[in-house]
Amino acid sequence: MGQTISEKILARASGKETVKPGDIVTCNVDLAMVHDSSGPRTSGKKLDELGVPVWDMDKLVVIADHYVNLDTPESKNVQDICDAWCEAHKVKHFIRNQGICHIVLPQEGHIRPGMFCVGADSHSTTAGAFGAFMVGVGATEITGVMATGDIWVRVPENVRMEVTGALKPGVVAKDVILKICGDHGIMGFGYQVVEFCGDGVAAMSAQDRMTLTNMAAEIGAKTGIIAPDAKTTELLKAWGVRGVNADDWQSDADAVYAKRITVDGDTLSPQVAAPSSPENADDVDNYRNVKLDQAYLGACTGAKLEDLRMAAEVLKGKKVAAGTRFLVAPSTIKMRELAAAEGTMKILEDAGAIILPSGCGGCIGLGDARLAEDAVGISSTNRNFVGRAGPKSSKLYLASPYTVAASAVAGQIADPRDML
Amino acid sequence: MIQKGKAWKFGANIDTDLLAPISALTSAKPEDAYTECLKDVDPTFAPNCKEGDIFVADENLGIGSSREWAPQYLRSCGIRVILAKSFARIFYRNCFNLAVPALVCAETHKIATDDQLEVDMENGVVRNLTKGETYKCDTVPAHLMQIVADGGLMPHLKKKFKKAS
Numbered sequence: 001m002g003q004t005i006s007e008k009i010l011a012r013a014s015g016k017e018t019v020k021p022g023d024i025v026t027c028n029v030d031l032a033m034v035h036d037s038s039g040p041r042t043s044g045k046k047l048d049e050l051g052v053p054v055w056d057m058d059k060l061v062v063i064a065d066h067y068v069n070l071d072t073p074e075s076k077n078v079q080d081i082c083d084a085w086c087e088a089h090k091v092k093h094f095i096r097n098q099g100i101c102h103i104v105l106p107q108e109g110h111i112r113p114g115m116f117c118v119g120a121d122s123h124s125t126t127a128g129a130f131g132a133f134m135v136g137v138g139a140t141e142i143t144g145v146m147a148t149g150d151i152w153v154r155v156p157e158n159v160r161m162e163v164t165g166a167l168k169p170g171v172v173a174k175d176v177i178l179k180i181c182g183d184h185g186i187m188g189f190g191y192q193v194v195e196f197c198g199d200g201v202a203a204m205s206a207q208d209r210m211t212l213t214n215m216a217a218e219i220g221a222k223t224g225i226i227a228p229d230a231k232t233t234e235l236l237k238a239w240g241v242r243g244v245n246a247d248d249w250q251s252d253a254d255a256v257y258a259k260r261i262t263v264d265g266d267t268l269s270p271q272v273a274a275p276s277s278p279e280n281a282d283d284v285d286n287y288r289n290v291k292l293d294q295a296y297l298g299a300c301t302g303a304k305l306e307d308l309r310m311a312a313e314v315l316k317g318k319k320v321a322a323g324t325r326f327l328v329a330p331s332t333i334k335m336r337e338l339a340a341a342e343g344t345m346k347i348l349e350d351a352g353a354i355i356l357p358s359g360c361g362g363c364i365g366l367g368d369a370r371l372a373e374d375a376v377g378i379s380s381t382n383r384n385f386v387g388r389a390g391p392k393s394s395k396l397y398l399a400s401p402y403t404v405a406a407s408a409v410a411g412q413i414a415d416p417r418d419m420l
Numbered sequence: 421m422i423q424k425g426k427a428w429k430f431g432a433n434i435d436t437d438l439l440a441p442i443s444a445l446t447s448a449k450p451e452d453a454y455t456e457c458l459k460d461v462d463p464t465f466a467p468n469c470k471e472g473d474i475f476v477a478d479e480n481l482g483i484g485s486s487r488e489w490a491p492q493y494l495r496s497c498g499i500r501v502i503l504a505k506s507f508a509r510i511f512y513r514n515c516f517n518l519a520v521p522a523l524v525c526a527e528t529h530k531i532a533t534d535d536q537l538e539v540d541m542e543n544g545v546v547r548n549l550t551k552g553e554t555y556k557c558d559t560v561p562a563h564l565m566q567i568v569a570d571g572g573l574m575p576h577l578k579k580k581f582k583k584a585s
C-alpha cells in the first residue's frame with residue numbers, strides 16, 4: 001500500500017518502515033523552533049528548571065519576533081530575557097529581530113523537504129509548503145523536545161485538497177484558504193493533515209504556497225503539507241539550502257486519503273472573512289460597503305516579498321483613502337530590503353503607507369497597528385478572533401494582500417480586480 | 421482518577437485569545453493575570469471559580485494559538501478537569517502537559533453552570549449529580565494518564581531524568 005508524504009516523513013522520523021493513521025509513535029525531531037514569547041521566557045526557564053542541556057544545539061532555532069515593537073517595559077523585558085538566555089546557553093541559531101519566525105526559518109535555510117520539525121507556535125504548519133512536516137506545540141511540550149529530542153505523535157489521517165483549474169488575476173493562495181475556511185469551518189480538518197495539490201497549487205509561486213500551509217492552522221489541521229517541486233527547490237536554493245532532495249518526498253499514487261476535496265480555482269473570487277472568525281469567509285462582493293479605519297499588510301500570512309508586490313500592483317499611482325490608515329509591516333527585514341531595492345516599498349510609501357517594524361505586531365494587537373476602540377480594520381493576517389488585534393469593540397476583516405491594498409485605496413472593502 | 425466539582429459551562433469556539441488575552445500576556449506578571457481569563461465572555465468566571473471546579477464547553481475548545489497560558493489560566497483559576505465536545509489539538513496536548521485532563525464528551529450540552537459533576541476518567545463516565553444523569557466521555561490513552569498522574573509533563577520529565585542519572 002502506498003504512503004503519503006506525511007506518512008513517509010513520520011515513518012522515517014520514528015525509525016519504522018511504514019506508519020498508519022492512529023498509530024502513536026515517538027519521533028526524533030530534526031529541528032525545534034521557539035520564539036521570544038514561547039522560548040527563553042517560558043520553555044527556556046522550564047528547561048533550566050529540569051537542569052539538562054539542549055539535546056542538540058545544531059537543531060534548535062530561537063527567533064525573536066513577537067515583541068519587536070519594544071513599546072512597553074514588558075516587551076523590552078521579554079527581549080532582554082531572550083537575549084540573556086541565548087547568550088548563557090550559547091544558542092547557535094539565534095535570529096534576533098529579523099522578522100517573523102515562520103518566514104525567517106525557511107529564509108535562513110533551516111527547512112528542507114522530508115524534515116520532521118516542531119515549533120512552539122501554532123503557525124509552525126507554514127514549513128509544510130516546503131515538503132517538511134512541522135507541527136505546533138505548547139511551551140512545556142517544547143521543553144520536553146529540547147531536553148530529549150523526541151516527541152509522541154498520533155499519526156494523522158490525510159486529506160487530499162486539490163485546487164483545480166487556474167486562479168484568475170487578483171486571486172491568490174489567501175483566497176483559496178479563506179474559501180476552505182468558509183466551506184469547512186475552523187475545525188473542518190481536526191487532527192488531520194491537509195495535503196494541498198492540483199494545478200492551482202502547482203501554478204502558485206513557492207512563496208504564495210506558504211499562505212496555504214500557514215492557515216492550515218485555521219482549519220483545525222495538525223499541519224498542512226505540499227509536495228516539493230522545481231519551484232520549491234529553486235526558492236530554497238535562493239535561501240541558501242543546497243542539495244535539496246524533492247524526489248523522495250512525494251505521495252505515492254496509491255496512498256490512502258480519508259477525504260478528497262476539490263476547490264474550483266477557475267471560479268474563485270477574492271474572499272473576505274468577516275469578524276470574528278476566519279470561517280466567516282465569503283466572496284468580497286458581500287462586504288463591499290464596509291467602511292474602514294485601518295488596513296494592515298503584515299504577519300507571517302501576508303507580508304512576504306510577493307505579498308508586498310501584490311499590494312504595490314494595486315497601489316501604483318494611487319493614494320490611500322483619506323480617513324483610512326494603511327500600515328505595512330514586511331514579514332522580514334530581508335524581504336523589506338528586497339522590496340526596497342526593486343522599488344516596491346517606494347510605491348507603497350508613495351501611496352501613503354506607514355512602514356512598521358518587521359515582527360508580529362499588529363497581528364496580535366501589539367505596537368502601532370493595534371486597533372483602537374470601535375475601529376474597523378482589514379488585514380492580511382490569519383486570525384480575527386475577538387480581542388486578538390485590538391479591544392473587544394474593534395472589528396477585523398481578513399483578506400489577501402490584493403484585497404487589503406484595494407480596500408485601503410477605496411476606504412472601504414473593495415474588489416482588487418477592479419483596480420488591476 | 422475521579423474528580424468531583426461544580427461545572428462552569430461555556431459555548432463553542434472558545435479560543436486562546438479569550439482564555440489568555442494579549443493584555444494579560446504582556447502584563448508585568450503574566451502568571452498573575454489569570455484573572456483576565458474569559459473576561460470578554462463571562463467576567464464572573466475568574467473571580468468566582470474555585471479549586472476543583474470543572475470546565476465544560478461545546479465544540480472546538482482552545483482554537484487559536486499555541487499559548488500554554490490558555491490552559492494554565494484555567495488551572496490557575498482552579499479548574500482540574502475539562503470536558504468539551506471537541507478540542508483544538510495544541511490546546512488538548514497543553515492541558516495534559518499541565519496535568520489538567522481534557523476529555524471529549526459528546527453530551528456537554530446537557531450540563532449547566534453550577535451542576536455538580538463527578539468525572540470518572542478511567543471508565544469514561546460523567547455523572548451529573550444535580551440532574552441525576554450519566555454521560556459517556558472518552559477515556560484517556562495510558563501514556564497521557566501517566567503524565568497526569570505524575571503531575572504534568574515537567575514532573576514527568578524530572579522523574580525520567582532522575583531515573584536515567
Ligand code: SF4
Pocket residue numbers: 100101102121123298299300301359360363364381382
Ligand atoms: S504574525 Fe501573527 S500568526 Fe504569525 S507568528 Fe506572529 S503572531 Fe503568530
